[in-house]
Amino acid sequence: MSDLKVLNFMRYAKVAAITSIVLLVVSIGSLAVKGLNLGLDFTGGTSIELEYATAPNIEQVRSDLVAAGYPSAVVVAYGADTDIMVRIQGDAANLAEDVSQVLNSGEYDVTIKQASFIGPQIGEELRDDGGLGMLFALGVVMVYVALRFQFKFSIGAVAALVHDVIIVLGVFSLLGLDFDLTVLAAILAVIGYSLNDTIVVYDRVRENFRIIRDMTVPEVINYSLTQTLGRTLMTSGTTVVVLLALFFVGGEMIHNFATALLIGVGVGTYSSIYVASVILLAMKVTPEDLMPPKVEVEGEEFEELP
Amino acid sequence: MNRYPLWKYLLLLVVLGLGIVYAMPNLYAPDPAVQISGYSADFTVDEKALKKITTALDNANIGYKSAALEEGGSALIRLNAIGDQLSAQRTIEEAINRGTNQGDLYIVALNSAQNTPQWLADLGAKPMNLGLDLAGGVHFVLEVDTPKVVNDRLHDSEEVIKKAIRKARIFNTKTAIDKGALVVTAETQEAQTQVATLIKDELPRMQRKSSEENGKFVVRANLAQEAIKEIEDLAVIQNLSTLRNRVNELGVAEPLVQRLGRNRIIVELPGVQDTARAKKVIGKTANLEFRLEAKPDAGFSQRQKFNHRQEDMQARTGGSYLERRPIITGESVTNATRGFDQETGQPQVNISLDADGGAAMHRATRNNVGRRLGVLFIEYRPSTRTVTNADGVEEQIVEQVAIKNIISLATVQSALGREFRTTGLSENEAGELALLLRSGALAAPMVFVEERTIGPSLGAENIERGILSIQLGMFLVVLIMLAYYRVSGVAANIALAFNVALLAAIMSPFATLTLPGLAGIVLTVGMAVDANVLIFSRIKEEIAAGMPVQSAISTGFDRAFTTILDANITTLIVALILFGIGSGPIKGFAVTLSIGILTSMFTAIVVTRAVINLIYGGRDIKKLSI
Numbered sequence: 039m040s041d042l043k044v045l046n047f048m049r050y051a052k053v054a055a056i057t058s059i060v061l062l063v064v065s066i067g068s069l070a071v072k073g074l075n076l077g078l079d080f081t082g083g084t085s086i087e088l089e090y091a092t093a094p095n096i097e098q099v100r101s102d103l104v105a106a107g108y109p110s111a112v113v114v115a116y117g118a119d120t121d122i123m124v125r126i127q128g129d130a131a132n133l134a135e136d137v138s139q140v141l142n143s144g145e146y147d148v149t150i151k152q153a154s155f156i157g158p159q160i161g162e163e164l165r166d167d168g169g170l171g172m173l174f175a176l177g178v179v180m181v182y183v184a185l186r187f188q189f190k191f192s193i194g195a196v197a198a199l200v201h202d203v204i205i206v207l208g209v210f211s212l213l214g215l216d217f218d219l220t221v222l223a224a225i226l227a228v229i230g231y232s233l234n235d236t237i238v239v240y241d242r243v244r245e246n247f248r249i250i251r252d253m254t255v256p257e258v259i260n261y262s263l264t265q266t267l268g269r270t271l272m273t274s275g276t277t278v279v280v281l282l283a284l285f286f287v288g289g290e291m292i293h294n295f296a297t298a299l300l301i302g303v304g305v306g307t308y309s310s311i312y313v314a315s316v317i318l319l320a321m322k323v324t325p326e327d328l329m330p331p332k333v334e335v336e337g338e339e340f341e342e343l344p
Numbered sequence: 345m346n347r348y349p350l351w352k353y354l355l356l357l358v359v360l361g362l363g364i365v366y367a368m369p370n371l372y373a374p375d376p377a378v379q380i381s382g383y384s385a386d387f388t389v390d391e392k393a394l395k396k397i398t399t400a401l402d403n404a405n406i407g408y409k410s411a412a413l414e415e416g417g418s419a420l421i422r423l424n425a426i427g428d429q430l431s432a433q434r435t436i437e438e439a440i441n442r443g444t445n446q447g448d449l450y451i452v453a454l455n456s457a458q459n460t461p462q463w464l465a466d467l468g469a470k471p472m473n474l475g476l477d478l479a480g481g482v483h484f485v486l487e488v489d490t491p492k493v494v495n496d497r498l499h500d501s502e503e504v505i506k507k508a509i510r511k512a513r514i515f516n517t518k519t520a521i522d523k524g525a526l527v528v529t530a531e532t533q534e535a536q537t538q539v540a541t542l543i544k545d546e547l548p549r550m551q552r553k554s555s556e557e558n559g560k561f562v563v564r565a566n567l568a569q570e571a572i573k574e575i576e577d578l579a580v581i582q583n584l585s586t587l588r589n590r591v592n593e594l595g596v597a598e599p600l601v602q603r604l605g606r607n608r609i610i611v612e613l614p615g616v617q618d619t620a621r622a623k624k625v626i627g628k629t630a631n632l633e634f635r636l637e638a639k640p641d642a643g644f645s646q647r648q649k650f651n652h653r654q655e656d657m658q659a660r661t662g663g664s665y666l667e668r669r670p671i672i673t674g675e676s677v678t679n680a681t682r683g684f685d686q687e688t689g690q691p692q693v694n695i696s697l698d699a700d701g702g703a704a705m706h707r708a709t710r711n712n713v714g715r716r717l718g719v720l721f722i723e724y725r726p727s728t729r730t731v732t733n734a735d736g737v738e739e740q741i742v743e744q745v746a747i748k749n750i751i752s753l754a755t756v757q758s759a760l761g762r763e764f765r766t767t768g769l770s771e772n773e774a775g776e777l778a779l780l781l782r783s784g785a786l787a788a789p790m791v792f793v794e795e796r797t798i799g800p801s802l803g804a805e806n807i808e809r810g811i812l813s814i815q816l817g818m819f820l821v822v823l824i825m826l827a828y829y830r831v832s833g834v835a836a837n838i839a840l841a842f843n844v845a846l847l848a849a850i851m852s853p854f855a856t857l858t859l860p861g862l863a864g865i866v867l868t869v870g871m872a873v874d875a876n877v878l879i880f881s882r883i884k885e886e887i888a889a890g891m892p893v894q895s896a897i898s899t900g901f902d903r904a905f906t907t908i909l910d911a912n913i914t915t916l917i918v919a920l921i922l923f924g925i926g927s928g929p930i931k932g933f934a935v936t937l938s939i940g941i942l943t944s945m946f947t948a949i950v951v952t953r954a955v956i957n958l959i960y961g962g963r964d965i966k967k968l969s970i
Binding site for chain 2: 085170175178182186195223229234235238240241245266268273275277287288
């Protein structure tokens with residue numbers, strides 16, 4: 039063993055548990071009361087085709103609409119270069135007139151070509167499928183972790199993952215950020231990231247349980263966390279750097295994606311240190327949990343591969 | 345210690361070389377282009393039309409790189425600037441589609457023309473397809489009216505059972521359709537039993553239930569849930585293939601026609617900007633009519649003259665007279681395929697009809713052997729005409745014109761039934777006829793439930809920003825790795841560069857790059873170094889624990905491997921499930937993530953090891969730069 043200075047992470051287990059519970063309660067509360075600010079992908083809305091006398095500046099149109107109180111309006115070029123399409127939430131009968139009035143007030147001459155309501159059905163279907171799929175994915179991951187590690191570990195990993203997803207959703211709900219398809223993709227990426235992080239820590243715990251005999255369980259966990267801390271920070275660091283590049287440079291359309299992932303990586307790093315390990319402690323994990331012969335044989339088989 | 349055998353280095357070089365070659369086409373930006381094609385297979389763009397197009401472009405001062413005819417009778421105009429695409433499309437439309445009474449003759453579609461060098465194209469390398477959000481285009485979701493199909497089937501069954509009841513001479517029964525069930529009401533219990541037996545024999549796939557209601561004896565028959573699902577599936581599948589044919593008519597580079605859920609279909613047309621037009625072609629209601637050729641002595645009120653769709657046939661005959669009354673319409677056609685005569689090997693078209701259609705066809709043809717049977721193809725084309733309105737302003741009006749053309753006129757050799765064939769066609773003609781017959785027979789009506797358009801300039805902006813953020817992100821990651829791990833960081837960075845090249849090479853042939861996909865690549869770049877970080881921290885630990893450098897390297901790689909494997913497999917499980925359930929953007933993201941996990945594992949473990957071995961392997965080292 040090296041002369042590594044072991045950090046006593048578990049001393050703050052209670053503080054962490056309380057923090058997590060508070061965050062979860064606030065998130066779930068906000069989701070229940072405020073809900074998510076679902077984007078057009080999910081809610082449907084009105085699509086208005088407009089014709090300009092002269093080709094308009096799309097950026098200008100976008101900012102005009104935001105200034106007029108339509109923050110979620112999507113403006114795209116369409117058809118000839120004098121045509122644009124505005125997609126906007128809501129289905130009020132005079133929505134199209136209101137929008138064209140806003141745009142007409144400037145230097146442009148705008149006429150409405152067509153306005154139609156787009157149904158949200160796709161969103162509903164996707165939400166249902168997505169929800170089911172996520173449950174299924176969680177199930178498979180639990181089985182895998184239970185096979186490679188042990189049942190208690192799979193509870194811990196999935197709990198950490200659910201913890202992260204709920205908090206990211208909660209922050210989106212609290213801040214009223216637009217939840218669109220790209221954010222859904224980001225949430226899915228958070229799941230991947232959070233799992234990745236947790237498994238790395240668990241892997242070290244498993245290894246230390248097997249080779250260290252003279253430490254208590256909390257000590258082994260502290261020791262493992264300390265060993266992996268450098269790696270955890272380094273990986274989070276590089277990922278965050280890339281996400282910051284996306285956040286600041288990537289443009290309007292991936293801004294929310296980057297935001298969701300930045301929150302997710304932050305929470306994911308914290309949860310792999312605290313949530314995942316505290317749950318192991320809470321479930322009274324022991325080195326004996328990892329001793330069934332089947333698991334060991336499998337572990338060694340993999341170690342010989344490279 | 346820590347040396348790879350020569351073959352391992354060579355193998356790596358080959359893999360990486362291939363990766364670079366197949367990733368290369370992505371470096372050549374495509375030209376914005378406009379593609380012009382004829383509305384049907386026998387109507388092509390010729391030199392004369394091309395001349396018209398180039399003259400119009402010259403007059404409008406729109407610069408283009410090249411204008412050339414392509415195989416398959418279409419023309420491709422490569423433009424200088426993406427901003428010219430829409431105005432070029434409009435100019436060409438005006439030049440070649442105005443002044444005809446046959447609707448628009450040409451399809452003018454936005455396109456992007458690849459610039460992959462020939463030697464790369466010969467190797468089969470091609471750049472990644474760009475999704476709608478990056479290339480611009482339209483996205484439709486259509487819903488197939490499956491309840492109607494199921495209901496139609498019930499009505500068919502009602503007819504069948506009515507006929508059977510009449511034949512079995514069971515009197516005083518009433519049939520009706522009620523809440524998705526076929527209900528037969530009889531006066532006596534004996535009749536009820538007879539009816540139940542008839543239903544069992546004639547409609548074996550229906551579930552029966554006999555009961556007594558208000559003194560009457562009732563048999564209710566339902567379609568089994570699986571039967572309903574099968575009917576729906578068939579309808580959706582037939583609509584899918586019809587849609588594919590129609591979308592091909594639009595001449596779009598990489599169209600996507602895909603089933604979504606139980607009864608929806610997604611259509612994505614990259615590069616197409618004119619939703620109204622695309623909707624017309626996709627949602628057009630083509631139909632068929634089978635009519636006998638009019639007898640020469642038939643009066644005017646009984647005959648009607650039509651043009652032939654095939655140009656040479658039209659030139660030879662100047663049109664043919666058909667009877668006014670159709671025998672059957674396209675709804676009766678269940679399938680049409682091109683085949684070959686088993687004896688002569690001549691191409692032919694096999695046509696299948698439903699039961700009623702077959703009976704009607706039999707009645708009409710059994711006494712008319714020797715006469716000719718014509719097939720009329722009826723399609724609705726958008727036609728744009730310019731009118732001057734009351735204010736003296738020129739206005740463009742798009743309207744639907746029904747075009748009826750004869751696609752086949754063949755002599756009836758014998759009485760026809762449910763299955764028959766048409767011969768005497770060339771191979772291409774047979775293929776086209778089968779396709780027309782199929783597309784004229786749409787299984788179930790469809791409605792548009794969603795449409796979206798993304799402009800090409802917005803797409804270009806997305807790519808530009810996405811690439812800039814990838815470059816910046818990668819640059820920063822490289823910098824951090826160098827600063828923190830020094831020489832070993834160099835090895836990790838080489839691995840990272842190969843990771844991106846491999847990812848691009850693997851994704852290019854089949855994956856479609858979307859915005860979330862692009863973000864997935866960026867994320868992979870960030871997370872790809874994770875495996876290296878794991879390995880390096882492990883090596884550091886082993887050295888700190890007093891292990892000699894060479895064995896620390898070897899142990900570090902070995903020990904870290906289990907961790908990397910576990911961590912990546914769990915993430916891979918999530919990615920694969922996402923791929924399975926997700927649609928569109930989610931799928932794109934899942935593909936990128938899965939491939940990214942695999943390539944980053946390979947490069948981080950194998951490539952990094954190779955570079956480290958090259959630098960440090962087989963020497964006596966006291967200190968490792970890590």
